[in-house]
Amino acid sequence: MLNDQAIPQKEPEISVGIILPEDEMQQVIVNIPNGEYSIVANDKSPTIITESMKITFATAGNKVCLQMPDGTELCADSLHIRQNTELPMRKNAGVLVHGVIAGRDFHWKKNIDVFLPGHMEVKQADGQLILINHLPFEHYLMCVATSEMGAACPAALIESQTIAARSWMLANVEKKHRHLGMDVCNDDCCQRYQGTNFLTEQSIAGARNSHGIVAMFENTICDARYSKSCGGMMESFPTIWDGDDLPYMQVKRDILDQVEEQIDLTSEDAIQTWLDSEPLSFCSPQTIPEYELIKYLGGVDEEGHYYRWHYHFSQVEMTAVLNKTLSLGAQKILKIETGERGGSGRLKSIDIFYLDKEGIERNWHVKGDVAIRAALHDKFLFSSAITITALPAASSVPKEFVIRGAGWGHGAGLCQIGALGMSLKNHSTEAIILHYYPGSKLVKIY
Numbered sequence: 001m002l003n004d005q006a007i008p009q010k011e012p013e014i015s016v017g018i019i020l021p022e023d024e025m026q027q028v029i030v031n032i033p034n035g036e037y038s039i040v041a042n043d044k045s046p047t048i049i050t051e052s053m054k055i056t057f058a059t060a061g062n063k064v065c066l067q068m069p070d071g072t073e074l075c076a077d078s079l080h081i082r083q084n085t086e087l088p089m090r091k092n093a094g095v096l097v098h099g100v101i102a103g104r105d106f107h108w109k110k111n112i113d114v115f116l117p118g119h120m121e122v123k124q125a126d127g128q129l130i131l132i133n134h135l136p137f138e139h140y141l142m143c144v145a146t147s148e149m150g151a152a153c154p155a156a157l158i159e160s161q162t163i164a165a166r167s168w169m170l171a172n173v174e175k176k177h178r179h180l181g182m183d184v185c186n187d188d189c190c191q192r193y194q195g196t197n198f199l200t201e202q203s204i205a206g207a208r209n210s211h212g213i214v215a216m217f218e219n220t221i222c223d224a225r226y227s228k229s230c231g232g233m234m235e236s237f238p239t240i241w242d243g244d245d246l247p248y249m250q251v252k253r254d255i256l257d258q259v260e261e262q263i264d265l266t267s268e269d270a271i272q273t274w275l276d277s278e279p280l281s282f283c284s285p286q287t288i289p290e291y292e293l294i295k296y297l298g299g300v301d302e303e304g305h306y307y308r309w310h311y312h313f314s315q316v317e318m319t320a321v322l323n324k325t326l327s328l329g330a331q332k333i334l335k336i337e338t339g340e341r342g343g344s345g346r347l348k349s350i351d352i353f354y355l356d357k358e359g360i361e362r363n364w365h366v367k368g369d370v371a372i373r374a375a376l377h378d379k380f381l382f383s384s385a386i387t388i389t390a391l392p393a394a395s396s397v398p399k400e401f402v403i404r405g406a407g408w409g410h411g412a413g414l415c416q417i418g419a420l421g422m423s424l425k426n427h428s429t430e431a432i433i434l435h436y437y438p439g440s441k442l443v444k445i446y
């Protein structure tokens with residue numbers, strides 16, 4: 001696991017949660033390739049796997065057990081699958097784990113089979129199975145870069161994405177799963193990691209060419225957050241998360257050589273004008289047409305609009321969405337008031353006024369980027385840089401709500417579509433990092 005305090009002097013090993021207690025799994029099936037692995041239970045001597053086999057791990061009381069194909073059972077507090085020697089990184093290398101959950105808590109949640117390099121540890125907590133993948137950090141980064149992006153990406157994009165992922169991990173600020181013995185989980189909650197399933201020559205080269213390089217501000221590693229599209233204006237840290245302002249994560253236009261004055265999007269009028277326009281940015285369709293994004297980025301739609309977009313909800317639809325996402329128990333939505341905004345126009349809060357089932361007027365306060373986006377769309381709104389218009393204007397019970405927005409994600413730090421735009425315009429890895437984390441510098445720490 002990562003050290004809490006010090007900047008590592010050599011490449012660390014990291015621990016990635018693949019199956020978490022919240023997945024509520026009691027067993028998992030894995031395929032082990034032949035001749036390269038051993039199974040270790042507590043302090044017993046290892047069992048060397050001489051042929052490829054399918055093994056089932058299952059919880060049993062406060063232990064985990066595995067059933068070998070010949071019927072013998074092995075039980076222990078924790079069971080390990082270890083590589084006998086370090087294997088070369090290539091697509092689909094490693095142990096195949098079946099039925100891993102991807103997209104936890106999201107509408108796209110599904111079960112996938114993943115090939116995992118490195119060692120596996122299987123244990124349990126309160127009867128729920130836990131599977132942790134321990135592997136060299138740089139191998140993990142090779143897999144993260146392509147789980148997030150396509151193989152057609154220019155090298156500077158993959159390298160800057162790898163540097164952002166490496167820096168964010170080593171800054172080690174969030175620690176969401178540390179109590180379970182994991183540095184990160186495998187999902188969007190931390191960073192999407194799907195083992196060697198999508199490993200490419202490009203992502204391997206991206207990690208090798210930037211080996212050990214992080215973005216630093218003064219003497220600390222940058223907490224290098226990133227999202228899909230800032231919408232033309234980057235957001236600052238405290239608008240999105242609890243915490244202090246970070247000098248290298250500021251409200252800033254996503255373009256170089258900006259001649260116009262810095263635009264302030266904190267007012268309702270300013271964000272209206274901003275959403276009406278389509279200013280040139282590294283992430284705007286003038287730089288990279290949206291239908292081309294699918295060639296480069298994972299998880300985008302062919303016809304998706306991410307820079308500027310809108311949704312129309314009828315009164316019935318809006319009521320249904322909010323009843324689903326917030327369990328409001330509303331019969332009519334009267335008004336959705338927008339609160340304070342960050343510098344990219346992203347909302348810090350909204351207030352929903354509605355009639356409950358008895359016809360009594362009530363209101364509901366929603367605070368924070370994630371909560372607002374989860375409330376306003378049952379499939380998670382792209383961003384909180386939005387305006388909400390009730391129609392007809394000044395009606396006491398609107399017939400329709402129009403949500404117009406910019407960007408995809410929190411918009412703080414590196415903008416992935418913008419970094420793609422920069423790399424397609426032949427900007428270097430360093431130029432990309434310095435644009436999205438202003439004032440930082442690249443340092444090779446190991």
Ligand SMILES: [Zn+2]
Nearest residue numbers: 176185189190
């Ligand atoms: Zn996580």
Ligand SMILES: [Zn+2]
Nearest residue numbers: 230283415418
């Ligand atoms: Zn952007």
